[in-house]
Amino acid sequence: TENSPDVKPYTQETNTEWINVELPPELKTIQTLLKLALDERYTILRKNGIKLAEQQSLSALLRIRQFVLNQNRRSAKPLFTAIRIHYALNILEAHGVTPFLKFCERAKAKKGVGVKDLFEIDPNFTRAIHLANEAQSKGIEHSKIPKLKEIIESVPGKALIFTSYRDSVDLIYKKLTELGISAGILIGKAGDTGLKQKKQIETVQNFRDGVFQVLVATRVGEEGLDIAEVNQVIFYDNVPSSVRFIQRRGRTGRKDTGKLVVLIAKNTIDETYYWIGKRKMSAAKSMGDKMTKVLEKNQEIESQKTGLDAFI
Incomplete structure (x- = not known):
């Protein structure tokens, strides 16, 4: 460090x-809609027997992809849709309207399981995109x-x-x-x-x-x-x-x-990343302090040896 x-x-x-x-009020409304769309997928995943913590986590969803593909195929659609929504939500919250819309354009173009439902049928997600386009036209970003x-x-x-x-x-x-x-x-x-x-x-x-x-x-x-x-x-x-x-x-x-x-x-x-980062920084500092003490102790031992050698 x-x-x-x-x-x-x-x-x-x-x-x-x-x-x-x-967040501007417009982004808060879009954020709420995305969270509603996300909640629906979490509900389905839990009904399908997927054990998920109360706290919604993108990394937790990414970790279970292989398990779902191998052993719980019916959860593939809600899982991969939830992952897309998580990414979209994170980008909106941290970066703003245009990056969110550009992400959605790319995600829609890639096709894949659940894409059509999400971008064309899901009422919350489609409404979120509509409102984002409106916000962008008014020059609202972040x-x-x-x-x-x-x-x-x-x-x-x-x-x-x-x-x-x-x-x-x-x-x-x-x-x-x-x-x-x-x-x-x-x-x-x-x-x-x-x-x-x-x-x-x-x-x-x-x-x-x-x-x-x-x-x-x-x-x-x-x-x-x-x-x-x-x-x-x-x-x-x-x-x-x-x-x-x-x-x-x-x-x-x-x-x-x-x-x-x-x-x-x-x-x-x-805010989530702030607390994660704070914990990691604290852990890194603690580890650094311990290593410094070990090195200092080793140097002290070496210097003592050198001093003793002079009399042998």
């Missing part, structure tokens, strides 16, 4: 600020967007925005540009819209040179590329991984005191 004795001398303090935002402008303008200098979702990168870039903030994009190489390595390096260099003030990046910006020192790092979405959290945070506070801002939409997956 950044508090390790071998790392600490090379970093400065990073001030972390967690900023809560409320309350994180206006908050970004406020955060960026509060600290002079360069800012690095991390988001886990590529559609979200496009949205943030578009909205920042509309707000008059100069920005660039850094994404991975995969897919038709991906950035090849040469373009990635060029983008990073432009950011270093001050061609634009803000760099919006996916996880490709967390490691590997030598991104210049930034004045603040903003997590547009939260990550439940302690390693990724530290890598993201490590992009600021190398030379001077840096600022880290984490945006959290209330009553969403952001």
